[in-house]
Amino acid sequence: METKRLITRRRAVIAGMASVGGFLLAKYPKLPPTYGNLLRMGDNLTYVAHRTLLPGQSLVREYAESDITSFPAVGTTNPGVTEKTDLGDQYRELQRGAFSDWRLPVEGRVASPRTFSLSDLKRLPSRTQITRHTCEEGWTAIGRWTGVPLSVVLDAAGLLPSARFIVFHTYDDGIDSIDLLDALHPQTILAYGMNGRDLPIAHGAPVRLRVERQMGYKSVKYLQRIVVADEFDDGGRHGNIQNGWAWYTGI
Ligand SMILES: Nc1nc2c(c(=O)[nH]1)N[C@H]1C(S)=C(S)[C@@H](COP(=O)(O)O)O[C@H]1N2
Ligand SMILES: [Mo]
Numbered sequence: 672m673e674t675k676r677l678i679t680r681r682r683a684v685i686a687g688m689a690s691v692g693g694f695l696l697a698k699y700p701k702l703p704p705t706y707g708n709l710l711r712m713g714d715n716l717t718y719v720a721h722r723t724l725l726p727g728q729s730l731v732r733e734y735a736e737s738d739i740t741s742f743p744a745v746g747t748t749n750p751g752v753t754e755k756t757d758l759g760d761q762y763r764e765l766q767r768g769a770f771s772d773w774r775l776p777v778e779g780r781v782a783s784p785r786t787f788s789l790s791d792l793k794r795l796p797s798r799t800q801i802t803r804h805t806c807e808e809g810w811t812a813i814g815r816w817t818g819v820p821l822s823v824v825l826d827a828a829g830l831l832p833s834a835r836f837i838v839f840h841t842y843d844d845g846i847d848s849i850d851l852l853d854a855l856h857p858q859t860i861l862a863y864g865m866n867g868r869d870l871p872i873a874h875g876a877p878v879r880l881r882v883e884r885q886m887g888y889k890s891v892k893y894l895q896r897i898v899v900a901d902e903f904d905d906g907g908r909h910g911n912i913q914n915g916w917a918w919y920t921g922i
Contacts, residue, residue: 703919704903714919721921728856731883734801742812744873747843754843762842770877779899782829795819806887816881817864822855833901842893846906858883886920
């Protein structure tokens with residue numbers, strides 16, 4: 672009798688949890704999409720640990736104005752100068768026009784593909800957050816980011832039920848992706864402002880991603896295109912595996 676009651680209660684608790692997180696959890700396997708890739712065994716541990724310890728959309732710490740530090744610019748600091756590709760040329764052109772011609776397509780597994788200008792993004796609800804950036808090189812810095820939550824932009828395009836990953840293409844010819852749980856996290860924003868000004872070129876102008884629960888390199892700069900995908904896409908030769916960096920790097 673006692674055992675039976677316990678089981679019933681446990682079932683009720685599980686059912687309750689399922690109804691709250693059902694939408695997201697149903698989409699999330701227990702293992703990362705990189706499971707089985709020898710080069711990416713590190714992902715398994717961080718993904719499972721992270722997703723077990725932080726089952727909800729818990730927020731990372733936000734700091735005070737007085738905590739803001741100087742912020743180095745790392746990796747590409749100007750695709751218009753450094754990228755010997757068509758994308759680099761395009762970026763130089765956009766830069767000349769103060770990014771008034773910059774457009775961000777949001778396409779793939781969405782009900783209505785959309786293209787946003789910088790002013791379109793600025794008209795959407797915004798969020799400002801002072802957070803710590805952690806680079807794989809061993810430094811951290813605190814900055815104030817202003818932008819539109821990625822969830823707002825994805826809502827505007829309408830995620831189809833088959834949507835599983837959000838893939839980002841950049842003007843320095845890079846590709847990276849995050850899963851829906853990170854994409855819909857309230858602190859995941861498309862940032863167009865840094866420390867109260869327009870986002871500087873060196874930090875990813877006109878718009879960069881901020882994924883605050885991941886290592887710094889997941890916060891891709893120089894956004895060019897967003898693709899909603901139904902399959903895992905780590906960017907292949909355009910992705911961070913080229914650097915030996917994990918796809919999932921929860922902090
Ligand atoms: N497109 C693009 N995004 C990028 C990079 C890059 O080289 N290109 N470098 C990454 C790395 S390793 C870090 S630490 C941060 C650096 O951002 P910052 O230049 O604003 O400090 O951007 C990340 N996003
Ligand atoms: Mo980094």
